[in-house]
Amino acid sequence: MPSMKQVTFRDLWQRFAELVHENKSVLNDLDAAIGDADHGSNMDRGLEKAVEALNASPEGSLRADAKLIGMTLMSTVGGASGALWGSGMLKFAAALPDAPEVTWADFVNALGAFVEALSKRGQAVAGDKTMMDVFLPAMVEIQAQLSDEESLPASMVRLADQAKAWSDGTRDLVAKRGRAAYLGERSAGHIDPGSLSSAFWFEALAGAVGQQ
Amino acid sequence: MTTRTGLIIVSHSKRLALGVVELVRALAGDELAIVAIGGEETSGGGGLGVNAAMVLEGLAQLDGYDAIGMIGDVGSSFLATSAAIELEGLEERVRIIDCPMVEGAIACAMTLSMDGSLDEAIAAAEHAWEVRKVGT
Numbered sequence: 641m642p643s644m645k646q647v648t649f650r651d652l653w654q655r656f657a658e659l660v661h662e663n664k665s666v667l668n669d670l671d672a673a674i675g676d677a678d679h680g681s682n683m684d685r686g687l688e689k690a691v692e693a694l695n696a697s698p699e700g701s702l703r704a705d706a707k708l709i710g711m712t713l714m715s716t717v718g719g720a721s722g723a724l725w726g727s728g729m730l731k732f733a734a735a736l737p738d739a740p741e742v743t744w745a746d747f748v749n750a751l752g753a754f755v756e757a758l759s760k761r762g763q764a765v766a767g768d769k770t771m772m773d774v775f776l777p778a779m780v781e782i783q784a785q786l787s788d789e790e791s792l793p794a795s796m797v798r799l800a801d802q803a804k805a806w807s808d809g810t811r812d813l814v815a816k817r818g819r820a821a822y823l824g825e826r827s828a829g830h831i832d833p834g835s836l837s838s839a840f841w842f843e844a845l846a847g848a849v850g851q852q
Numbered sequence: 853m854t855t856r857t858g859l860i861i862v863s864h865s866k867r868l869a870l871g872v873v874e875l876v877r878a879l880a881g882d883e884l885a886i887v888a889i890g891g892e893e894t895s896g897g898g899g900l901g902v903n904a905a906m907v908l909e910g911l912a913q914l915d916g917y918d919a920i921g922m923i924g925d926v927g928s929s930f931l932a933t934s935a936a937i938e939l940e941g942l943e944e945r946v947r948i949i950d951c952p953m954v955e956g957a958i959a960c961a962m963t964l965s966m967d968g969s970l971d972e973a974i975a976a977a978e979h980a981w982e983v984r985k986v987g988t
Binding site for chain 2: 719817
């Protein structure tokens with residue numbers, strides 16, 4: 641049974657922060673089309689602070705790390721993204737055993753708690769043109785993968801590719817949640833920026849698991 | 853013990869929230885405990901926008917108030933507030949009101965200024981959805 645070590649978990653967030661940083665203007669431009677043009681800057685600022693906080697933290701558990709990330713994102717990222725990523729990571733932390741290494745099943749279970757918190761808070765379902773259009777199908781895939789024969793790194797690379805495709809798929813959707821919902825039909829034709837940053841998270845996960 | 857009731861106005865823009873407070877005070881009086889929360893150009897790199905930490909700072913200004921109604925502008929003001937409520941376990945103390953911000957705040961504040969309960973103020977604020985502004 642594969643596991644998730646604290647060092648891998650930190651690597652995942654470091655990679656996520658880098659991906660968002662590199663794509664900051666892409667995310668801002670997508671947000672400019674259907675929102676207020678700050679999703680990239682907002683997430684970039686929060687993730688930079690989260691990685692700083694992780695690097696300064698002597699705590700030796702994934703749970704403490706996840707809680708630190710949640711609190712940091714909640715207080716530094718404005719808007720829906722801060723509330724969703726922040727409270728989601730707090731639920732993720734609460735679902736983890738307090739250990740420097742957890743089983744892959746524990747990690748997937750915590751991710752399930754994260755996705756459930758997002759559903760509850762944002763009340764978005766698949767097809768609403770939000771980050772849930774990536775996280776909901778990804779959760780189904782990652783749970784199915786638990787019993788799969790495929791190696792973990794290979795399946796995470798595949799999942800990251802799927803996540804990107806799910807994000808691309810939000811282009812044709814009409815927004816039902818978030819500020820873009822006020823645009824109605826006009827919101828179609830643009831990728832949802834929150835779905836793209838979510839896809840970057842899965843890319844970061846694949847990268848970190850591949851290095852483990 | 854009498855219930856001490858307060859209001860928190862949460863907006864992406866501090867100036868917008870302060871404007872609502874200004875208007876509400878003019879109509880409902882200075883005694884009402886009402887706090888304005890929102891992003892401003894000087895708030896940590898973000899400018900406009902609101903997060904849970906800002907909401908918690910606002911709620912801290914209402915320390916001693918045991919019934920607090922929250923009125924907000926759009927989407928993430930409500931997400932940030934519900935995150936703050938969950939973070940501090942304030943479900944019993946803070947109520948999110950689903951109403952048009954200006955009209956609801958006025959209705960809510962006027963009800964409170966006439967010794968209405970928070971429940972009555974919330975009902976008045978929600979009723980603001982039904983009130984037309986022009987004609988019928």
